[in-house]
Amino acid sequence: xxxxxxxxxxxxxxxxxxxxxxxxxxxxxxxxxxxxxxxxxxxxxxxxxxxxxxxxxxxxxxxxxxxxxxxxxxxxxxxxxxxxxxxxxxxxxxxxxxxxxxxxxxxxxxxxxxxxxxxxxxxxxxxxxxxxxxxxxxxxxxxxxxxxxxxxxxxxxxxxxxxxxxxxxxxxxxxxxxxxxxxxxxxxxxxxxxxxxxxxxxxxxxxxxxxxxxxxxxxxxxxxxxxxxxxxxxxxxxxxxxxxxxxxxxxxxxxxxxxxxxxxxxxxxxxxxxxxxxxxxxxxxxxxxxxxxxxxxxxxxxxxxxxxxxxxxxxxxxxxxxxxxxxxxxxxxxxxxxxxxxxxxxxxxxxxxxxxxxxxxxxxxxxxxxxxxxxxxxxxxxxxxxxxxxxxxxxxxxxxxxxxxxxxxxxxxxxxxxxxxxxxxxxxxxxxxxxxxxxxxxxxxxxxxxxxxxxxxxxxxxxxxxxxxxxxxxxxxxxxxxxxxxxxxxxxxxxxxxxxxxxxxxxxxxxxxxxxxxxxxxxxxxxxxxxxxxxxxxxxxxxxxxxxxxxxxxxxxxxxxxxxxxxxxxxxxxxxxxxxxxxxxxxxxxxxxxxxxxxxxxxxxxxxxxxxxxxxxxxxxxxxxxxxxxxxxxxxxxxxxxxxxxxxxxxxxxxxxxxxxxxxxxxxxxxxxxxxxxxxxxxxxxxxxxxxxxxxxxxxxxxxxxxxxxxxxxxxxxxxxxxxxxxxxxxxxxxxxxxxxxxxxxxxxxxxxxxxxxxxxxxxxxxxxxxxxxxxxxxxxxxxxxxxxxxxxxxxxxxxxxxxxxxxxxxxxxxxxxxxxxxxxxxxxxxxxxxx
Numbered sequence: 001x002x003x004x005x006x007x008x009x010x011x012x013x014x015x016x017x018x019x020x021x022x023x024x025x026x027x028x029x030x031x032x033x034x035x036x037x038x039x040x041x042x043x044x045x046x047x048x049x050x051x052x053x054x055x056x057x058x059x060x061x062x063x064x065x066x067x068x069x070x071x072x073x074x075x076x077x078x079x080x081x082x083x084x085x086x087x088x089x090x091x092x093x094x095x096x097x098x099x100x101x102x103x104x105x106x107x108x109x110x111x112x113x114x115x116x117x118x119x120x121x122x123x124x125x126x127x128x129x130x131x132x133x134x135x136x137x138x139x140x141x142x143x144x145x146x147x148x149x150x151x152x153x154x155x156x157x158x159x160x161x162x163x164x165x166x167x168x169x170x171x172x173x174x175x176x177x178x179x180x181x182x183x184x185x186x187x188x189x190x191x192x193x194x195x196x197x198x199x200x201x202x203x204x205x206x207x208x209x210x211x212x213x214x215x216x217x218x219x220x221x222x223x224x225x226x227x228x229x230x231x232x233x234x235x236x237x238x239x240x241x242x243x244x245x246x247x248x249x250x251x252x253x254x255x256x257x258x259x260x261x262x263x264x265x266x267x268x269x270x271x272x273x274x275x276x277x278x279x280x281x282x283x284x285x286x287x288x289x290x291x292x293x294x295x296x297x298x299x300x301x302x303x304x305x306x307x308x309x310x311x312x313x314x315x316x317x318x319x320x321x322x323x324x325x326x327x328x329x330x331x332x333x334x335x336x337x338x339x340x341x342x343x344x345x346x347x348x349x350x351x352x353x354x355x356x357x358x359x360x361x362x363x364x365x366x367x368x369x370x371x372x373x374x375x376x377x378x379x380x381x382x383x384x385x386x387x388x389x390x391x392x393x394x395x396x397x398x399x400x401x402x403x404x405x406x407x408x409x410x411x412x413x414x415x416x417x418x419x420x421x422x423x424x425x426x427x428x429x430x431x432x433x434x435x436x437x438x439x440x441x442x443x444x445x446x447x448x449x450x451x452x453x454x455x456x457x458x459x460x461x462x463x464x465x466x467x468x469x470x471x472x473x474x475x476x477x478x479x480x481x482x483x484x485x486x487x488x489x490x491x492x493x494x495x496x497x498x499x500x501x502x503x504x505x506x507x508x509x510x511x512x513x514x515x516x517x518x519x520x521x522x523x524x525x526x527x528x529x530x531x532x533x534x535x536x537x538x539x540x541x542x543x544x545x546x547x548x549x550x551x552x553x554x555x556x557x558x559x560x561x562x563x564x565x566x567x568x569x570x571x572x573x574x575x576x577x578x579x580x581x582x583x584x585x586x587x588x589x590x591x592x593x594x595x596x597x598x599x600x601x602x603x604x605x606x607x608x609x610x611x612x613x614x615x616x617x618x619x620x621x622x623x624x625x626x627x628x629x630x631x632x633x634x635x636x637x638x639x640x641x642x643x644x645x646x647x648x649x650x651x652x653x654x655x656x657x658x659x660x661x662x663x664x665x666x667x668x669x670x671x672x673x674x675x676x677x678x679x680x681x682x683x684x685x686x687x688x689x690x691x692x693x694x695x696x697x698x699x700x701x702x703x704x705x706x707x708x709x710x711x712x713x714x715x716x717x718x719x720x721x722x723x724x725x726x727x728x729x730x731x732x733x734x735x736x737x738x739x740x741x742x743x744x745x746x747x748x749x750x751x752x753x754x755x756x757x758x759x760x761x762x763x764x765x766x767x768x769x770x771x772x773x774x775x776x777x778x779x780x781x782x783x784x785x786x787x788x789x790x791x792x793x794x795x796x797x798x799x800x801x802x803x804x805x806x807x808x809x810x811x812x813x814x815x816x817x818x819x820x821x822x823x824x825x826x827x828x829x830x831x832x833x834x835x836x
Contacts, residue, residue, distance in 0.1 A: 026051075029059060036062055041072025052083060057090035064098060068107070081108030088119060096123035097130045104134070104143075113144025129159045129169040136176065140186070149186025153177065160197060171201040175209040182212060182222065191222030202233065207240035214245055218252070227258030238269060246273035247281035254284070263288055264295035274306055282310035283318045290321070290330065304331030316350035319343045323358060327367075337368030348379065353386035360394065364403075377404030384416065392420035393428040400431075400441065410441035421453060426462035429453045433468065437478060447478025458489055463498035466490070470504060474513070483514030494525060502529035503537040510540070510550075519550025530561060538565035539573040546576065546586075555586025566597060574601035575609045582612075582622065591622025602633070610637035611645040618648070618657065627658030638669060643676025650681060663688070664696045674707060682711035683719040690722070690732070701732025712743055720747035721755040728758070728767070741768030748779065756783040757791040764794065764804075773804025784815060792819035793827045800830075 032047030045066060051059035064083030067076045081102045087095035096119045102108055103116035117138050123131020136155035139148045156177040163170030174197040180186050181194035195216050201209035214234035216222040231252060237245035250269035253262045267288045273281030286306035292298025304325050310318030323343035329335030341362045347355030360379030363372045377398050383391030396416030402408030414435055420428035430453070435441040437450025451472050457465025466489045472478050473486035487508045493501025502525045508514050510522035523544050529537030542561035545554050559580050565573030578597035581590040595616050601609035614633035617626045631652050637645030646669045652658050653666035667688045673681030686707030692699030705726045711719030720743045726733050727740035741762045747755030760779030763772045777798050783791035796815035799808045813834065819827035 077108030341368035373404035429457035647673035737768030
């Protein structure tokens with residue numbers, strides 16, 4: 001664009017007119033000129049050389065061109081300069097331009113822009129297009145003369161409007177004037193007129209004009225925006241090495257404008273322009289090389305080189321790029337938050353919005369600069385006003401918490417989050433989703449809207465969004481329930497080391513939700529989340545390790561993780577930790593420590609812990625025995641339908657432990673425990689109903705039998721015996737001696753003495769089973785040895801009669817004596833009849 005030119009075609013046309021008009025010139029001059037035109041340089045020199053030596057200004061000018069260009073003679077810029085100077089000083093207009101070019105380019109003489117301007121101006125005053133063109137270039141660039149864009153534009157316009165439309169000078173003037181009109185340099189800005197001037201030189205293949213048309217079509221200034229047209233002209237200019245076109249073409253490929261996004265091609269163009277010193281391209285090349293991608297090999301060293309190159313040119317964005325490199329310690333630079341902040345500051349001071357945002361983060365976090373929330377907020381506001389999405393998000397966070405002197409304003413927070421979310425900031429989308437889903441920050445609860453934003457964040461890879469979307473899908477909140485889909489998002493979040501996502505993966509594999517039940521997989525996820533400090537995951541991992549479910553059983557490791565979770569306040573973990581300390585399983589036995597943890601769990605209304613505290617106080621384990629406190633804890637748990645606590649409370653009222661004895665109150669708690677499936681309680685309820693308690697509880701043998709059966713089916717020996725007695729007698733239930741015998745047998749097998757006697761009696765009498773005196777003797781013996789008087793008496797009868805055993809009067813007498821000692825009337829009578 002800033003080119004000093006010598007368009008010989010125009011100059012020779014003017015010279016031809018001069019020669020044709022001057023009939024006084026000799027034939028040698030004319031013949032020499034004609035030979036030159038025919039490129040017969042030897043003949044031209046033979047004819048024109050002598051004339052030049054004699055001081056003919058026209059011959060001097062032509063011979064000067066021959067020495068300047070090596071036409072028929074060796075190149076000799078010194079001789080050319082001398083001839084141009086002589087010709088110019090003799091007022092040869094064409095020589096003015098050549099002499100000016102010699103001074104401008106330092107050919108044959110010292111470079112002297114001021115002298116060049118003097119001769120270009122002389123040529124311009126003579127109306128030579130090349131003179132006006134080159135003078136305009138010098139004026140526009142401020143070379144050899146004070147910069148004067150208005151005067152430059154005037155000369156460019158004269159040449160552009162009045163020159164030969166096909167001449168290089170005219171096309172060059174059109175090219176330069178176009179840029180001055182496009183940017184408003186020395187003339188009022190008029191992009192549309194600029195496009196008109198660029199068209200001819202662009203069609204003629206002039207690279208700068210092609211770039212101009214590409215720029216106009218790309219920006220929509222001076223013509224309708226047209227990316228395909230922009231690409232056409234930019235590619236033409238780029239192929240000719242125009243750095244601006246290469247840089248802009250890089251933008252097109254990087255952004256996918258008019259072409260498929262292609263970062264590799266973008267980088268190619270950026271590097272081509274960067275090598276030519278184009279600062280924007282240097283910065284953009286640094287950005288692509290520092291981030292890398294599917295088609296670009298990440299190269300922090302090269303990125304640093306280009307950031308530094310652009311920064312040396314005062315490119316503020318490059319200072320920002322350097323800040324990023326220092327912040328992360330890339331490209332061989334040491335990680336240096338202070339230098340990062342210094343570079344951010346340079347770019348921020350120049351108004352670069354991304355640098356303002358990053359500098360704001362530095363002040364908020366105190367990285368490389370003293371922590372200053374107010375300064376951070378000020379920077380966020382500037383960057384947000386410029387449209388930086390992440391700054392909008394951080395400003396929303398500032399309004400949410402009232403940071404940096406801002407008054408907490410939930411509505412403003414949501415407003416900024418919405419702007420950031422609409423621009424694709426995943427964290428903002430997540431926060432906005434949370435506000436709608438949970439009805440916070442002044443938003444009306446709208447779970448469907450919340451799910452919409454969660455999904456946008458999740459699909460961008462935001463772990464919190466993935467986790468929250470999984471929760472919504474799993475619960476069917478704001479979206480149709482889909483546990484399989486929920487698990488997919490939990491797995492995505494877990495893959496990003498999101499502890500909540502890992503925990504939920506554990507839950508889903510543990511419970512077989514959305515997938516097949518897989519305790520082993522569940523434990524793996526629980527452990528990952530647990531090691532990140534997730535309290536519930538620590539508890540679940542401890543529980544599975546404690547039980548050997550999905551992993552090897554390891555009480556010691558279980559205690560370790562119960563302890564972690566307990567210290568984070570997980571009541572279940574506090575309870576189980578207490579249980580291990582109480583039993584000494586996996587840790588040193590510590591009853592006092594157990595009580596301490598149960599108290600913490602009980603403070604969170606943990607029912608099992610309340611029951612255990614009742615038991616500890618009742619038995620004096622880890623704490624001084626205190627039946628009253630025991631009853632108090634039992635009551636707390638029992639009122640929450642804890643069956644064991646209700647049963648213990650029933651026992652306390654039965655025995656008068658910690659409370660006044662009250663069988664009616666005991667019955668109330670036993671019934672609660674019985675409904676909770678406690679066999680002892682079911683038996684006690686049955687026993688109470690079989691007898692009744694005065695006027696308060698009427699006897700009900702049928703209901704009693706029902707409770708005896710419930711306990712009997714849980715292998716409760718006393719209940720089995722009692723049910724057998726009811727069936728044997730038909731009290732409260734249909735008489736069925738065969739079934740009675742079965743229940744007596746079950747209780748007898750559990751070594752229940754009364755049942756052993758009844759089994760013996762059944763065999764002895766054939767009640768409910770085939771009569772078998774031998775078996776009767778066996779069962780009577782079992783009961784008799786444990787002091788059962790009736791069994792002792794009947795066993796004596798069998799020995800006396802020799803039924804089922806060998807007749808043995810001594811044995812008979814011995815058993816009767818034992819029964820009689822317990823007051824058994826028939827045994828006493830039998831002994832009396834024997835005179836004993």
